[in-house]
Amino acid sequence: MTWYMILLIVILAVLVVWVIIDIVVTLLTYNAMKVKAKQSQLAYEKLKKDLGIVTDSEVSFLIHPDRFGEMLSSCFSHNGFPRYRIVLLFLRLKAVIRLYKKEKILQTGAAAASLTLAGELAAEIGAIRNHSTVKPVVETDVAFAGLQVVRLYMMGYSKKQEVAAPRFASALRVDNALNGSFYKYRCADDRYFSAHVYYESQKAKLMKALGLTAKPEDFNLDSLKGDKKLVAAAVKNYPAEELEKLAFDCGACGCVLRSHEQWQAADFGKAVCEMPLIRSEKVGDAPRKDYGRCGEDLPLKGIKVLDLTHIIAGPAASRILAEYGADVLLVRRGKFVGQEQAMLELDGWAGKNSIQLDFNVPEQLALCKELIKKADVVTYSYQNGVLDNFGLSREEIHRLNPNVIYGSLMCFSDTVWKDKPGWAPLAEDVTGLSIRNGSLKKPKNLNGVPLDYIPGFMLAIGVLNAIKQNLLAGGSYNVTGSLTRTAEWLHEISDEAEKKTPVATATSIKRLGLPQFSFVLVSVPETSVGPLLYPTPATVVVGLPSSIPAMTFHDGQTGFSGQ
Secondary structure, X not given: OOHHHHHHHHHHHHHHHHHHHHHHHHHHHHHHHHHHHHHHHHHHHHHHHHHOOOOOOEEEEEEOOOHHHHHHHHOXXXXXXXXXXXXXXXXXXXXXXXXXXXXXXXXXXXXXHXXXXXXXXHHHHHHHHHOOOOOOEEEEEHHHHHHHHHHHHHOEOOOOHHHHHHHHHHHHHHOXXXXXOOOOEEOOOOOEEEEEOOOHHHHHHHHHHHOOOOOHHHOOHHHHHHHHHHHHHHHOOOOHHHHHHHHHHOOOOEEEOOOHHHHHHOHHHHHHHOOOOOEEEEEEOOOOOOOOOOOOOOOOOOOEEEEEOOOOHHXXXXXXXXXXXOEEEEEEOOOHHHOOOHHHHHHHHOOEEEEEOOOOOHHHHHHHHHHHHHOOEEEEOOOOOOOHHHOOOHHHHHHHOOOOEEEEEEOOOOXXXXXXXXXXXXXXXXXXXXXXXXXXXXXXOOOOOHHHHHHHHHHHHHHHHHHHHHHHHOOEEEEEEEHHHHHHHHHHHHHHHHHOOOOOOOOEEEEOOOHHHOOOEEEEOOEXXXXXXXXXXXXXXXXXXXXXXXXXXXXXXXXXXXX
């Protein structure tokens, strides 16, 4: 046998093996997503029941056999991290692969369900405005819905130094030894503690309280190996609950890792569990608003949203409103590229304009209050009470604008622990999700940051429903969501999924893809920081224009875009 015959046989054998592997992977990933589509149906039915929301739409959950390969390929798209490109690539690949694995906690189905319901409500708002009786058709790509909770890893952005450098510097600061998403420490009583200090000011306070003498600015990813040993030694001096109190008392943030049962038994856990998933209260008899017909435009066109949020969860809520056409004005203290958390915030600016206001300057605070008077919706996600000293409490905002819908996110309940700060990974750790997702000795946080994104989607649902109710019957509203209450809801739907009881549902599962789902990442060229790549929105209302052109971002504005 000649050498080229041997070479040909080897090539053919490699091709055969490659085809077999491709077929097996496609079948496995496709079947995995079929399971998650059924879980999406379960979560969708429970969500509507729990929120008491009635809709009349034709709903389908979509799955596609090629999606896994497409999503893996997207991980190799633009990666602007100097020095640590391989780290970001690893995080992307890991996140995508985990989307196709069995989930102990139903996060993909929860995301698909909440995004679908948000789409339904937006479509119904459009139908009310247009005096239409046509039943909306809403379709959600399940894999893309899962991708929505790992968005911050998948972003692509300009290679310009003024954009890439601050984002990388933000990541370098955040991934320090006190990042509880990755590092959990054993305490004196053998329980575990996780710190959650994503602002430098919080990190400095906790370092001081723990007696760590390093300079906070030098306590980062580069010094991680040695810093973890120092933190472990300091934490070992405290019982877990004493350390939790120390973290809150010093103005930082951290928690004891609790099992679900321990969470439910604690007074603050009981208070959260007694809350509705989204609390919606009519607080005034404002007249029905007339936004006019939206015609063939997106259904929230002309609705003004003043966005007083930061980091991920709050901006995720207002981003959903922007995707359906709302005029969202995000208030920040300084220029976008100078934000301390540029790594975490870039995704949340999609679809918005931003205005730079320093509330310590009387003229700028006065401008914010004028914007509140013009807004139809105000969203808020800072620690409870932070803006009260500026005359921007919830009650004062309603006095400034009696017709406003006020949507807010907190970490805990609106009673016990209502003023304590908290972040998404903390919500996972304190409610038992991390232990349930891993084990008591090896707790593991969920894939991406679902306890940021999914509560954000929930708040968007609450705000959309309040807009709908105002269009039908008038009224001003308070809409309140909670990171830990959403965590409890994830426990509930995961419990139901484990029962494997068939769900009666009016929704369908389809094997197809719409043109809008042709790409995993979509390009938005016109932004203040150059072209951006965003994960494709997971939900489409058939007949509405694409939301992708609405995903622009413009910094340094002076007011709402419609003025």
